[in-house]
Amino acid sequence: MTAAARPLPKLDTLTWDQSSGRACVWCKKLLTTGAVHAGTIRERMGAHNLDTEVWACPLCAAGEGAAADV
Known part of the structure; x- marks a missing residue:
């Protein structure tokens, strides 16, 4: 299962926990069971x-979390 289609943030705006997969990419809450793959942020330097x-x-993956308010 993947998250609902919505734009992913820029890599430089993520916290360490978000970029390492420990926190939700949208609401920043630490993830436990039930985490959903939201996609891949593609960037190059x-x-x-x-x-x-x-x-x-x-x-957030279902569009009901903090990300839905943005």
Whole structure:
């Protein structure tokens, strides 16, 4: 299952927990069971590939969490 289609934030706006998959990409709450793959943020810096896989909490993935208020 993947999160509902919505724009992912820029990589430089994420916290360490968000970019490492420990927190929801949208509401920043720490993830436990039920995390949903939200997608991959694709970025490059020169020759360096900065692609980052991000995850969402079940509420934000369903469009009901804090991300729905934005």
